[in-house]
Amino acid sequence: MxxxxxxxxxxxxxxxxxxxxxxxxxxxxxxxxxxLFGSATPDGTTDAVPAPEPSRTVSSTEGNDSVYTGPSPSAEVAPSAAIEAGDAFVRAWLQPTDGRSQEQWFAGLSRHALPDLAAQLREVDPTTNPATSVTGEPTATVLSETSARVVVPTNAGPATTLCVLTADGWRVATIDLGE
The missing domain is CATH 1.20.5 (Single alpha-helices involved in coiled-coils or other helix-helix interfaces)
Incomplete structure (x- = not known):
């Protein structure tokens, strides 16, 4: 064969x-x-090992840097200078309804912002901002000795800022509208 x-x-x-x-x-x-040979519980379901919870490794370079999700807030009263900085920034950040130019708008808000945030807002067209007025008093939550979350109500929803203490005083690091 x-x-x-x-x-x-x-x-x-x-x-x-x-x-x-x-x-x-x-x-x-x-x-x-x-x-046939797998173990079963009295109710007829199999006695399986529970799946582990998914874990996530966070990189310092990922995510949305405009939303602060840091440590949980404390019950301390925020410094009035932090509240004033957040409120002044939001008022300067509102859509100009008084004829201010983009340059004037930027000059008004940049003095209350950290350099990184100011750089992000340098080329923004302020007329695209849906918020035009503040509708209430700002509230604040202490996050640490050098940071506070200040929320200023506007006609387009709450404007949430992260204020941080710098050598030049309190400055706004991030802003988020409507959260």
């Missing part, structure tokens, strides 16, 4: 079908055995 070359059985359709059937029977057998 002549011997077939190596691998010839996979080139013939009949051998492929036979190989697939053998593999299917083996998989079905393993699944059946697992079901």
């Amino acid at each position: 002549a011997r077939l070359p190596a691998g010839i059985y996979l080139r013939r359709p009949g051998y492929r079908i036979l190989s697939a059937l053998v593999l299917a029977v083996l998989v079905a057998g393993v699944v059946l055995l697992a079901r």
